[in-house]
Amino acid sequence: MLRVCWKGARAAARCGKVPAHPLQHCRRYTTAGDSGSSAGKIVAAGLLTVGGGVGGTILYAKWDPKFRAGVEKSVPYSDQVFETVLGPPAPPAAAALKRPGKIEPLQISSVSEALKESKQPKAKASRPDPAPVEAAAPAEEAPAPAQTLQAEVSHHEPVLTERPAEEVSARLEQQDQAEQHVLTALTAGLEESLGSSAKITLQAIGAQEAALTAITAHTDQLREAMDAQTPPDEKSAQWKALTEALSERTRAVDEAGDALLKAKGELEKLREVINGAKQRKIASARPQILAAEENLHSMIVDLDKVVTKVQTAQSEAKVVSQYSELVNEAKAQFQQELANITPEIQANWKGLSGKLSADDLNSLIAHAHRRIDQLNRELAEQRVREQIHIETALEQQKLEDQRALERAVASALEHSREDIRIQQEKKLQEVREVLEAEMRTQLRRQAAAHTDHLRDVLKVQEQELREEAHEVLSSKMMEQETHYRRLTQEQLDTFTLDMNAAYARLKGIEEAIDSHVTAEDEARKAHQLWLSVEALNYTLKSAGADSPTEPLEGAVLAIKETCAENEFAQALATAIPEESLSRGVYSEASLRARFYDIRRLARRVALIDETRNSLYQYFLSYLQSVLLFEREQEAPPAKLAAEDLDTFKLLAYATYSIERGDLELAAKFINQLRGESQRVAQDWLKEARLTLETKQVISLLSAYANAVGLGTTQAP
């Protein structure tokens, strides 16, 4: 859409630049653009409408479930859409029915709350159940509350739970109090209603009796008037009295009727109250209820009796009135006829006797004769029909009697039933009282026994509990003690462990320190040894050209001191020859120098040994030494053979060795000299030995000192 507009704009721009024949193109573009934009607009508008419709439908379905149901029915797959968008449809409202039914049981619940307050939730739950039933039959108010209460009772019986004694007693007290209240209210109400109803009933009865008397009086008077045996002047009085009596009767009857209605109303109220009282089911009110019922019954009975009396009187009066009516009718007819015949005569024919003329009298007599004939005929007919009439009348009477009988029987039956019921209730009440008394005594006995038993059981339980408590206490104490002991032991152990560890560590540290100390000591000693050995070495150097060294004693003593506990060093130190200690040793150089003297001398006395040792031999050996030419130095072989043991050879080897600095080898060779040469070289050999020994020992010592010095760097 935007691109279309853009293209259109560009095309328009292009059109603006090149107005020649691409105008058609432009136009086409613009029209296309226009149509495209309008089509787009149409599409957009359509989408918007559809979307709006769908959204509106969904919103309205959310608000009105009926509409939703309708849409779901009509449009397929809309229920799925609704479910995805709105969720499942709301559940149907079942509570609507319950509302009208709730009002009725509320009257009763206000009364029963005092007794059944704990069962209220269940009651409320159960009440709606009979309520719809009630709603179906709202006419019967009285039995319906009883039904609901019965339903309540039946519902509540299985839900009884044990409650603590105090609560129960409190509740019982409460209940008793409530009962008392209700009872007093009931009795008050009953008495009130009884009193009022009694009053009104008495009034009604009085009224009825008055009516009865009025009716009887009226009937008597009417009969009397009908009999017409009285003189005419009294007749008017009679008729006046009659009318008075009639009015009196009607009034009385009306009054009686009103009173009866009132009484009936009051009795109904009383009945209602009694029923209400009965429904509350308070036992103590029953005698009163019974008494009230009795009273009610008696009142009803009396009222009915009186009513029947009145009715009979009324029926009699009706008969009489009918008769009087007939008579009046006949009289009226007669009068009419008379009036027809004698129109001038006034209607009131009582005061008519003196004012009539002869014609009138004749016509009157003729009419009377005619009437008499007629009447005779009628009488004859009537006599004929008498039987039939009598029979029919009898039949009617029978029927009426039967009906009356039935009515009477029914009422009597009802009365007797009521009586019996009341008697039964009375008896029931008596029996109940007796039983209650007995039950109370039994309960008292049981309570006493229970208290005794409880006392015993409590004693025993107390003992047991005490023992148990003791046991538990002792066990706990033991436990605690053992625990405590264990803890202390643990503590001790840990402490000991710690101490041991610390001690061990301390020991270790001490050992380490000691070892360090010893090591250092050793090191020091080694150092000292080394120093002393070095000193010894140095003293060796103090040898002059021909004088021996200083006596090594001091240095050796120093060594001995420094390594007092070192056996090796001690041994070595002691291994140093005494001479070197006391006198010192000659240096190698001096020995070397001396060696040449020895050599010369040994050469000169080479021939001299124990066999040849005269002066002549001396001379010969000297001669030999002068005349023998040989190399001064000769490398000694690795092994000495027998011929090598010649003096000169030996001396040559020794010279070679000593020139190479190997004093030891030279000494070895010199040691092989025999004879006088040996004697001559003895001292030198000794010195050489000394020097060599000392040097050896010193070199050992120094090596040892070095080794020890090196070794002390390591842990021992």
Next chain:
Amino acid sequence: MSEKEIGRKWDRCLADCAIKVGTGLGLGIVFSVVFFKRRTSPIAFGTGLGLGMAYSNCQNDFKSHYVLHSNVAKEQ
């Protein structure tokens, strides 16, 4: 010093020889003069005697080391 022993010995020997020879000569001279009427034989004799003694001494001195000495155990 064992090597000086020989020298010493020789010194002793020579000294002894000189003494003995001198003494022998002297005595010889004396004897010759005194007893033997200036013959030279006692001088020669005395010198020879002296020389011989010296020689023998010298030899003994030099041999002394090699001569075995024995000890006779005293009989109890």
